[in-house]
Amino acid sequence: MIQTRITQLLGIEHPVLLGGMASVTAPELAVAVSEAGGMGAVGGSYIDAARMRDVAAGIRDMTERPFAINFLLFVDNRDAFAAALEEAPAVMAFAWPADGQDLAPWFDQAHEAGSKVMFMADSVAGAVRGADAGADIIVAQGTEGGGHVAWMAASVLVPMIVDAVAPVPVLAAGGIADGRGLASALALGADGALLGTRFLATVESPLHPNFKQAILDSDGHDTVLTEVPDVAGGRVWPGAMARALRNRFIDRWAGREWALRQNQASAAAALKAAQQAGDVDEGSLLLGQDAGLINDLPAAGDLIARMVAEAEEIMTARLPGLVRER
Numbered sequence: 250m251i252q253t254r255i256t257q258l259l260g261i262e263h264p265v266l267l268g269g270m271a272s273v274t275a276p277e278l279a280v281a282v283s284e285a286g287g288m289g290a291v292g293g294s295y296i297d298a299a300r301m302r303d304v305a306a307g308i309r310d311m312t313e314r315p316f317a318i319n320f321l322l323f324v325d326n327r328d329a330f331a332a333a334l335e336e337a338p339a340v341m342a343f344a345w346p347a348d349g350q351d352l353a354p355w356f357d358q359a360h361e362a363g364s365k366v367m368f369m370a371d372s373v374a375g376a377v378r379g380a381d382a383g384a385d386i387i388v389a390q391g392t393e394g395g396g397h398v399a400w401m402a403a404s405v406l407v408p409m410i411v412d413a414v415a416p417v418p419v420l421a422a423g424g425i426a427d428g429r430g431l432a433s434a435l436a437l438g439a440d441g442a443l444l445g446t447r448f449l450a451t452v453e454s455p456l457h458p459n460f461k462q463a464i465l466d467s468d469g470h471d472t473v474l475t476e477v478p479d480v481a482g483g484r485v486w487p488g489a490m491a492r493a494l495r496n497r498f499i500d501r502w503a504g505r506e507w508a509l510r511q512n513q514a515s516a517a518a519a520l521k522a523a524q525q526a527g528d529v530d531e532g533s534l535l536l537g538q539d540a541g542l543i544n545d546l547p548a549a550g551d552l553i554a555r556m557v558a559e560a561e562e563i564m565t566a567r568l569p570g571l572v573r574e575r
């Protein structure tokens with residue numbers, strides 16, 4: 250067992266959390282992660298209040314374990330947030346505020362509902378902003394990660410944020426796919442790891458099988474930071490790029506985002522059709538560089554057990570074996 254301040258604070262067995270992924274929200278995956286002793290999450294930003302209640306009730310039907318609901322703050326989906334507050338999940342996870350957006354009202358309401366507050370940051374200033382507003386946990390997200398990320402590598406950003414927000418516990422995110430990544434996150438001072446891409450390549454992940462296969466096929470060198478999927482989707486993110494698979498769809502529009510804006514409606518329709526058809530060349534697949542470490546499609550629970558066992562072996566055998574008396 251690896252016990253940290255995060256496992257204690259959240260009452261979970263393993264310091265391994267699923268990132269809330271608004272675009273691929275799946276109660277089954279969240280439940281599998283929570284049931285395995287980690288903490289699952291679903292996204293609430295792009296659904297209405299009724300669906301939010303259904304999703305939370307569905308999770309509660311399947312598990313009594315704690316889970317998180319994730320909100321992209323700039324989306325400002327207050328209806329779904331109000332519904333989530335009624336459900337009082339163990340954790341309300343927030344990310345990506347707009348410039349100048351006041352975090353305290355969101356955090357205070359989550360606390361009043363009885364939830365812990367988690368806030369994801371891609372910079373030291375962002376992490377301090379979250380801690381000052383009362384976050385219980387800060388997620389330090391490195392640029393290696395899948396989905397919307399910024400510029401700093403997790404190996405640098407995690408210890409910087411650990412120092413800047415102490416004693417608030419920190420989770421490392423970005424590029425973590427196995428026990429080596431978990432052990433390194435702990436060595437950097439984090440109290441656990443939050444994973445996206447690795448959980449997308451699991452049995453319970455809702456991704457189309459072709460996109461799961463694309464993660465296995467990726468060597469991690471074929472990701473690119475791009476605004477193309479957001480421009481096509483008509484969504485403007487505050488200062489974020491998305492790390493995505495470089496494919497025909499991205500190559501067609503990269504550097505020509507103005508043209509994509511001109512053709513936004515038809516591009517959005519084509520993208521949606523490609524997503525549904527599992528067309529890896531014409532769809533959009535957000536994934537991290539850690540795709541290069543992902544070579545199988547395990548059940549999420551087996552994955553967590555394997556990661557934790559590998560991290561334990563590193564921490565109890567490999568690393569201590571390197572230390573000699575002077």
Ligand SMILES: Cc1cc2nc3c(=O)[nH]c(=O)nc-3n(C[C@H](O)[C@H](O)[C@H](O)COP(=O)(O)O)c2cc1C
Pocket residue numbers: 267268269270271272273292319320321343344369390393394395396397422423424425443444445446447535536537538539
């Ligand atoms: C497809 C996808 C969608 C994501 N959507 C969200 C989101 O809605 N909210 C959020 O806080 N993070 C989101 N993330 C980021 C994850 O929470 C996490 O920080 C990231 O996946 C970590 O890097 P990794 O993919 O290398 O594990 C998303 C990631 C992916 C891959």
